[in-house]
Amino acid sequence: MSVPLYEAKAELFRLLGHPVRIRVLELLQDGPMSVRELLAAIEVEPTGLSQHLAVLRRSSMVTAQREGNTMVYALAGGRVAELLSAARVLLTEKLTGQNELLSELLADEANSGVS
Incomplete structure (x- = not known):
């Protein structure tokens, strides 16, 4: 059973409904950033940022790429x-x-x- 478009849109806006997620997306507009760079720009605990990045990644809003020991995120x-x-x-x-x-x-x- 498919989800009606209005429900899919509502889910998208719910996913965007947290200030940390919006801030991450705003920062990534300037280009890819590592987790360390994101943490320096946003006052949030590392575990909290990790959870928000996971939500954004699962929803295909951002991509993640490992560069050595560093995860780098970018807008999808x-x-x-x-x-x-x-x-x-x-x-x-x-x-x-x-x-x-x-x-x-x-x-x-x-x-x-x-x-």
């Missing part, structure tokens, strides 16, 4: 970067709308003399 493809970029655009639009609303409220408050 350009679509992941596109998804992060789309999220940035959506957040920018949302915050711009909130900023405009705040400006209107402040202008109304100043015009009515309400403090």
Whole structure:
């Protein structure tokens, strides 16, 4: 039995629903990084990072390659970067709308003399 597309999308967003995973994906947009480099950039315990990397790897969001004793992670493809970029655009639009609303409220408050 196949999963409906909307459920598959919901699962994708659940998998992305942790700040550490998002941060890892953001960092990997600049190119492959070792676990040591990721740990230096993210304040998380090594075991926690390992678990998040495993989730991202199982979901095919990142790839892992051993270079000697070091594991190096990379984005699995350009679509992941596109998804992060789309999220940035959506957040920018949302915050711009909130900023405009705040400006209107402040202008109304100043015009009515309400403090």
